[in-house]
Amino acid sequence: MDWVTTDRISGYAGKTVELRGWVANKRSSGKIRFLLLRDGPGVIQCVILPDRVSADAFELADKVPYESAVIVRGEVREDKRSPGGFEITVSDLKLVSEAEDYPIAKKDHGVGFLMDHRHLWLRSSRQVALLRLRSALTRAARQFFDEKGFIAIEAPILTPTSCEGTTSLFQVEYFDRHAYLTQSGQLYGEAAAMALGKIYVHGPTFRAEKSKTRRHLTEFWMIEPEMAFWELPETIDLAEGLICRLVEETLRSCSQELEALERDRAALEKVTPPFPRITYSEVVDLLEDKGVPFVWGNDLGADEETVISQAFDKPVFVTHYPAVIKAFYMKRDRNDPRLALAMDLLAPEGYGEIIGGGQREDSLDELEARIAEHGLDRDPLEWYLDLRRYGSAPHAGFGLGIERTLAWIAGIHHVRETIPFPRLMDRLHP
RNA sequence: UCCCCGAUAGCUCAAUCGGCAGAGCGGGUGGCUGUUAACCACUAGGUUGUAGGUUCGAGUCCUACUCGGGGAGCCA
8 A cells, every 4th residue: 555645645536545644633523533634745634434444443533632643544535525625534543653732722822832832833834834935945046046057065154253244143162262153154155156156155144133023033044146257237137036036936836835824926926027226325315205314324224124115016126335334345336436336135015135245345455455444353354365366356146035035925924934943032942 | 232012721811990810722521424723511720920019908009030022223
């Protein structure tokens, strides 16, 4: 007898199969009992009738606690009354492991309780949908770069110093000295781009900022492409292509997940090229038109980002920020040295910045001056300066935040649900 | 670090003006041959976050603390 999973069940109509999974729910009506079996790929309703199974199995169908592991054998039948269209008429039900009282009920839980039980919360349909969508999203992103000839590289997670010199880092003991958890793979990505041409880093990132918002985690994942001999405009095109690909792929292959998440497809269908591209200075004018007080030279806060993203129904690129509010490695605009060749992509619906990047400073003299201006320690960056000493070339790249992108595409409120085990300022467990 | 809100049964919450601590879900028992977060009946379940204060009387008012949630700054 074949062990079949629910995603392939439609090919087995009329056949007797075995399914292995967990008791997601059960209902009974006297002499007929229903058991919802969750097997990972999906959920299927199993019907237990007293004249089709042993007395023990019929009894078990009533007594088996939620989330117990079971093996079901029975005939696959198409039935409109069953959620999902197919159901199993059970001929045998075996208990693999009886569960203790399951803490997560069918309804009404607070976020704190669910986060304490994250290891079990993952089993719920919404979380399963989110994690499947996350997997589809990272797969699509990597395919997008692979198809274009990008080489995947890994950046170190333990680093000797800060990449950007601004944010707080997690310090760890490293033999007789200190090391820091990386806040970006970018600098290493630049070195790899000089070796391989076009590369991307897909890896974790750590920020010790005491941020408590729906957009922040202390540990999150980025995909960071870096391209030698590329400049800002084509880098923006690449970012636009990536986002469109991710949305297309979601709409094409994740309909069930979007439905489970009750995500409005129409909002995603609007995400087609070209995205609006506005400069920082134009943003200042836009904010003025909207009656939001803002001074040129300040960084955009959450309120400003919300106003900007609400002015458009697709993601919007903001470019040419004042250099002083951007990282030391950003290349200055030749036409206006106050500006950096930077670009951020703001997601619609208030999800904030999902991409940040731009063209890198490729002049040794300029970069040395920036390091000094930012008050950074030069010694640990000598290797980075070498990239400008030995065949420096224009280059550019960006970082895509996986969790924010997923939160936006999935239409969920908080990024903590977009990663299996979120790390937050006040939460390191489970 | 700052601002706001909260903590009552295993879970989600209610409790009027300061006056007998309750409901739904989950658990247990029983019923029901097509249920869809099934339903119906019965049942068990409490040091109201901690410490102090005001009061004849505190879940309710006051102070401190602890924990949690939301937001800001910073950022992806």
